[in-house]
Amino acid sequence: xxxxxxxxxxxxxxxxxxxxxxxxxxxxxxxxxxxxxxxxxxxxxxxxxxxxxxxxxxxxxxxxxxxxxxxxxxxxxxxxxxxxxxxxxxxxxxxxxxxxxxxxxxxxxxxxxxxxxxxxxxxxxxxxxxxxxxxxx
Amino acid sequence: xxxxxxxxxxxxxxxxxxxxxxxxxxxxxxxxxxxxxxxxxxxxxxxxxxxxxxxxxxxxxxxxxxxxxxxxxxxxxxxxxxxxxxxxxxxxxxxxxxxxxxxxxxxxxxxxxxxxxxxxxxxxxxxxxxxx
Numbered sequence: 359x360x361x362x363x364x365x366x367x368x369x370x371x372x373x374x375x376x377x378x379x380x381x382x383x384x385x386x387x388x389x390x391x392x393x394x395x396x397x398x399x400x401x402x403x404x405x406x407x408x409x410x411x412x413x414x415x416x417x418x419x420x421x422x423x424x425x426x427x428x429x430x431x432x433x434x435x436x437x438x439x440x441x442x443x444x445x446x447x448x449x450x451x452x453x454x455x456x457x458x459x460x461x462x463x464x465x466x467x468x469x470x471x472x473x474x475x476x477x478x479x480x481x482x483x484x485x486x487x488x489x490x491x492x493x494x495x
Numbered sequence: 496x497x498x499x500x501x502x503x504x505x506x507x508x509x510x511x512x513x514x515x516x517x518x519x520x521x522x523x524x525x526x527x528x529x530x531x532x533x534x535x536x537x538x539x540x541x542x543x544x545x546x547x548x549x550x551x552x553x554x555x556x557x558x559x560x561x562x563x564x565x566x567x568x569x570x571x572x573x574x575x576x577x578x579x580x581x582x583x584x585x586x587x588x589x590x591x592x593x594x595x596x597x598x599x600x601x602x603x604x605x606x607x608x609x610x611x612x613x614x615x616x617x618x619x620x621x622x623x624x625x626x627x
Contacts, residue, residue, distance in 0.1 A: 373517040380515070380548075380549065395579075395584075398548065398581060399584050399587065401548070402549045402588060405549060405551040409518065460553070461556055463589045463590060467552060467588035471588060
């Protein structure tokens, strides 16, 4: 069972907000004792997701939590937007697929960088993406 | 708006990114740098990213773009100072930064640039040889 220890909501409405978000995540990750490589992976993943949220949904909210499961500690991030949603998630998770002009690495790359990745999207309602990076994962 | 300074040093342009990058800042750096290369006839560009704790797919793409654009303008680009954790993350993300020269630090980057370019002074001596 995953128990949240500490939570904080960060609003992402403009590009500069992503820098604030990165710093908050770094603080949280440092508190769990996460190593630098895992921290970098987590923050990079968050940066990708925050960009997606800004580009495709005009912004949204991020819940930053320190969580624990058994003896493992980690950071859980929940990205929630009320944008157009993703019609074909399987397609969006493919390397090199993009409806924008990007490289199409955002979603599949993010999944590779984190321990757990969950995406839920309803077209017309919005998208919720939850990622967890365990301290040693 | 924030701006990243571009320093001119002989035939090279020097950029040290000290602030946290966000997308628009990275894009304006790309535009400024390419403008500067064309304006100053620079033969090499050195970008120091040692202060960057992360490089994501967008920033990686901008770095790749800068290198390709400068290449067309006859300038070589070297990226220096990447943190090990950033390198690990970039490869796992799927970004290989193909076509971008890299070096461990500014000093080595400068050496690499010097070997990559033929300085104009040598060019003129060549021309003299031909005219003689």
